[in-house]
Every structure is written in C-alpha cells, then in structure tokens.
Amino acid sequence: MKLLVTGAAGKVGQAFLPAFLAERRFSDFEVVALCNNRAIETDDRRVTVIRGSMADEQVVARALDGVSHVVHLAAVKESPDLAIDVALKGLYLLLDRFRRSDAGRQFLLLSGDCVVGHxxxxxxxxxxxxxxxxxYPGVYALTKVMEEVMLEQFGIQYDLGYTILRAPWIMEKDDFRYAFALDDTQFGGPPWETLVEADDLAKMRNSDVFPAMRDSEGGFLKRNxxxxxxxxxxxxxxxxxxAAHGELFNIAMDEPVDYGAVAALMETNGRDRAEIATPFHSNWLDNAKARKVLGWKPSVGLEELVERAWNYRRGENDPRIVWYPG
Structure with missing residues (x-):
C-alpha cells in the first residue's frame, strides 16, 4: 500500500507523518510526501519527497503513482490566487486521477469549522x-466548502471512497498562549485593533491584562x-x-473553550481580566459521531491546553512559526 500526504511540511503534516510511520498497523505502507513551498527532511526509506504544485498535472501524476490512500492536508489561507490553485484546481486534478486508479482506496480530506462559520x-x-x-466571509472558508462538496460529489459520481474530518482551530506547542497576546505576537484573530479602541488597547497592553471576549449575547465567548x-x-x-468511508466527522474537544474560564485560570496567576465585547457567536462543534464511529476521543482538555501552552519553552532550533494566520 502507498499513502500520499499533501501539505506534509505544514503544522498537521509534520505531526502526522512521524505518527503514521510509527504506527504498526501501517508498517507495510510506503509514503509519498508532496511539498511545494516547504519541504520535509527525512532519512526514512519508506518516504519519498516530491516537490511541486498540486496545480501541475505532471506533478500530480507523479505523486499519485501507485497510491492507495491520500491524506489531503494542503491548504492556503486568504490568498485567492493560490487558494484557487490548491483548493480547486489542485484538488480536482488529484481526485480525477485518483478515481481512475486501480490502486485507489480512500481519499481523506482535512476540512475546518470555517465551513459552518465557527x-x-x-x-x-x-x-x-x-x-x-x-x-464566513473570505476565500479560505469558501474554498473549504467547495472542497467538501467536490469530494462528496466524486464519491457520488464515481463511488470514490472518501472521508472528511472537520477540525476547528488547531493548537500545538505555545499557540494557545499567543492567541491571547495583546501585542503584535498575537496568533490568529480577530486582531484586537478591530474590537478595541486604540487608546483602550494601549492601556490594556501597558497593564498586562488578560483579554476575555464576550459573545453577541453578552456571555463569555465559547469557541472550538x-x-x-x-x-x-x-x-x-x-x-x-x-466505518469512515463516505463519512464526515467533527474532530473537536469535548466542549468549546470558554474564554471566561481561561481568564479565570489566568486570574489565579495574578493577571486581571479585561472583558471585550464582540459581535461573535458562541458555538459547540459536536464530536459525538467521531467518538461513536471511530472510537476516538480527545485527550487534551482546557486545563491541559493552557498548561502545555504556558509551560512550553522553545530552544534555539525551535523558532515560532505561524503556519497560517489562524
């Protein structure tokens, strides 16, 4: 068997590939890692690295040669020209060649809760x-919707075996800590400048308070x-x-993160809370189907997410990389 991983050099790809190679169930798999802007480095004999764009038909043909399974992780944020190439043209080329292959068994797409507007x-x-x-508005969410629909339609039209995993905001290392940073090291969004007046934001930064967003109904924001x-x-x-073939699964923590609960944890460390009104909605991405059908359950809850993020220490060879704005 042979697995193709797109986006192998990204945040999820770099975590997924070593875990896949270490899994005994997949010991007889070969792996093709398709990389474009960044490439992985590996000395594992089972892994072949191919450089090139998914929008290039010849690159796609090389990458899919003999492939039985695809894990499609490649994504582009708010860059319309690149997003169209990767999410639409690139995905179409992958699917159209994969569905014609005698070896093809399963195409797994990593999607996001942007599809339902988070x-x-x-x-x-x-x-x-x-x-x-x-x-929600923007090219990234739009292309994720179109990716899901395209994959489902290939399943309907050509009986292509597929699986969609829909994830919310993905955290690693100290990401969660920087999601609350009030200065220009903030990871993701929304930018505080869009929610707080300049003078008030300057005061918050000078006093080192911890931001706690409230939702459109006045409660503390809950986000997945x-x-x-x-x-x-x-x-x-x-x-x-x-059991995963032809299925869509929400892959999220058991409960959304309550921004008030995070602020309360910070208050125990001596940081005052600054409440910020927003127009956003609190939502809960239900993971019951994945728990029942896949036998999966998340192991990292809120307290561990906070503990890991605030205790993480980077070495000189571990620079902070923002894979995408968030």
Whole structure:
C-alpha cells in the first residue's frame, strides 16, 4: 500500500507523518510526501519527497503513482490566487486521477469549522455533521466548502471512497498562549485593533491584562479548538477504516473553550481580566459521531491546553512559526 500526504511540511503534516510511520498497523505502507513551498527532511526509506504544485498535472501524476490512500492536508489561507490553485484546481486534478486508479482506496480530506462559520454564524444547538454549510466571509472558508462538496460529489459520481474530518482551530506547542497576546505576537484573530479602541488597547497592553471576549449575547465567548495530537489520532483511526468511508466527522474537544474560564485560570496567576465585547457567536462543534464511529476521543482538555501552552519553552532550533494566520 502507498499513502500520499499533501501539505506534509505544514503544522498537521509534520505531526502526522512521524505518527503514521510509527504506527504498526501501517508498517507495510510506503509514503509519498508532496511539498511545494516547504519541504520535509527525512532519512526514512519508506518516504519519498516530491516537490511541486498540486496545480501541475505532471506533478500530480507523479505523486499519485501507485497510491492507495491520500491524506489531503494542503491548504492556503486568504490568498485567492493560490487558494484557487490548491483548493480547486489542485484538488480536482488529484481526485480525477485518483478515481481512475486501480490502486485507489480512500481519499481523506482535512476540512475546518470555517465551513459552518465557527464564531461568525450563530447556532441554537450543537453543530453536528448534518448542519448546513454556512461559510464566513473570505476565500479560505469558501474554498473549504467547495472542497467538501467536490469530494462528496466524486464519491457520488464515481463511488470514490472518501472521508472528511472537520477540525476547528488547531493548537500545538505555545499557540494557545499567543492567541491571547495583546501585542503584535498575537496568533490568529480577530486582531484586537478591530474590537478595541486604540487608546483602550494601549492601556490594556501597558497593564498586562488578560483579554476575555464576550459573545453577541453578552456571555463569555465559547469557541472550538483541537490539539494537533488529538487530530492526528483521528486521522490515523480513519485511514483504511471501512466505518469512515463516505463519512464526515467533527474532530473537536469535548466542549468549546470558554474564554471566561481561561481568564479565570489566568486570574489565579495574578493577571486581571479585561472583558471585550464582540459581535461573535458562541458555538459547540459536536464530536459525538467521531467518538461513536471511530472510537476516538480527545485527550487534551482546557486545563491541559493552557498548561502545555504556558509551560512550553522553545530552544534555539525551535523558532515560532505561524503556519497560517489562524
């Protein structure tokens, strides 16, 4: 068997590949890592690295030669020209060649809760896999919707075996800590400048308070997260799993992160809370289907997410990399 991994040099790819290679169930798999802007370095004989764009038909043909399984992790954020190449043209080329292959068995797509609008769209109940797609503004969310639809339609049209894993904001190392940074080291968004007046923001920065966003109804914002290790385990459980074929799964923490609860943890460390009003919605990405069908459950909850992020110490060879804005 042979696995193709796109986006192998990204945040999820760099966590997934060593975990896959260490899994005894996949010991007879060869791996092709398709990289474009960044390339992985490996001395594992089972891994072949191919450089090139998914929008290049010849590159796609080389990468898919003899491939039985695809884990599609490659993504582009708010860069319309690149996003169209990767998410639409590139995915189409991959799927069209893969569905013609005698070796092809499963195509796994990593999607995101941007497809259902995460904090930009309101839901009266937990968001299940049956919820309609309601992307928030921007090219990234739009292309993720189109990726999911394209893959589902290839499944319908050509009986292509597929699996979609829909993840929220993916955390590793000290990401979660920097999501609350008030200065220009902030990871992700929304930028504080869009929510707080300049003078008030300057005062918050000078007093080193901890930001706690409130949602559109006045309660503390609740947003969904997942640690990259938990996401990788979900991917591993889905690969070559008949129960995962033709299915979409939400892969999220058991409960969304309550920004008030995070602020309360910070208060025990002596930081005052600064409450910030926002127009955003609190939502809950329901992971019940993945727990039941895949036998998966997340291991990193809120307290461990905080502990890992605030205790993480970087070495000289471990620079902070923002893979995408978040």
């Amino acid at each position: 904090i930009f769209q309101g839901y009266a109940a937990p968001i299940t896999e049956a919820a309609p797609r309601r992307a 997260f997942i640690h990259v290790e938990d996401l990788v385990r979900a991917i591993l459980l889905s690969i070559d799993n008949p």
